[in-house]
Amino acid sequence: xxxxxxxxxxxxxIRKSKEMTQERLAEVSGFSQQYISGLEKGQRNPTVVTIYxxxxxxxxxxxxxxxxxxxxxxxxx
Amino acid sequence: xxxxxxxxxxxxxIRKSKEMTQERLAEVSGFSQQYISGLEKGQRNPTVVTIYxxxxxxxxxxxxxxxxxxxxxxxxx
Numbered sequence: 592x593x594x595x596x597x598x599x600x601x602x603x604x605i606r607k608s609k610e611m612t613q614e615r616l617a618e619v620s621g622f623s624q625q626y627i628s629g630l631e632k633g634q635r636n637p638t639v640v641t642i643y644x645x646x647x648x649x650x651x652x653x654x655x656x657x658x659x660x661x662x663x664x665x666x667x668x
Numbered sequence: 669x670x671x672x673x674x675x676x677x678x679x680x681x682i683r684k685s686k687e688m689t690q691e692r693l694a695e696v697s698g699f700s701q702q703y704i705s706g707l708e709k710g711q712r713n714p715t716v717v718t719i720y721x722x723x724x725x726x727x728x729x730x731x732x733x734x735x736x737x738x739x740x741x742x743x744x745x
Contacts, residue, residue, distance in 0.1 A: 594717050595716070639714055
């Protein structure tokens with residue numbers, strides 16, 4: 592399982608479902624827009640504390656940023 | 669939610685349920701016994717990749733290392 596890419600896809604999907612821009616998520620979370628951009632591309636390896644802080648900013652359960660998505664389930668087959 | 673302590677409690681509980689020593693988990697996961705000791709005490713802030721590698725070494729789903737335990741649920745009340 593490529594955790595970097597999975598977390599990136601989850602953050603991107605959830606952020607868009609909340610109609611938040613990367614700039615807005617950056618503002619609310621305290622991370623830079625560049626960090627969020629890289630995270631969503633699967634280029635970051637966030638810590639559990641960072642995951643929790645992002646989940647608070649997105650107002651979702653932190654597990655939602657970590658759960659397998661459809662793509663990762665296909666990759667597992 | 670104190671993610672450091674939660675992950676530490678989950679790793680300790682699961683490791684013991686598998687009757688693995690810290691040394692054995694260190695050997696299987698590739699992390700040092702000191703790292704695992706600190707992690708179980710809530711003193712580390714592991715990345716999602718580290719969480720996944722530990723879950724493979726413990727032969728559990730990575731989400732099991734991240735899910736709230738009874739204590740974190742009490743803390744949330």
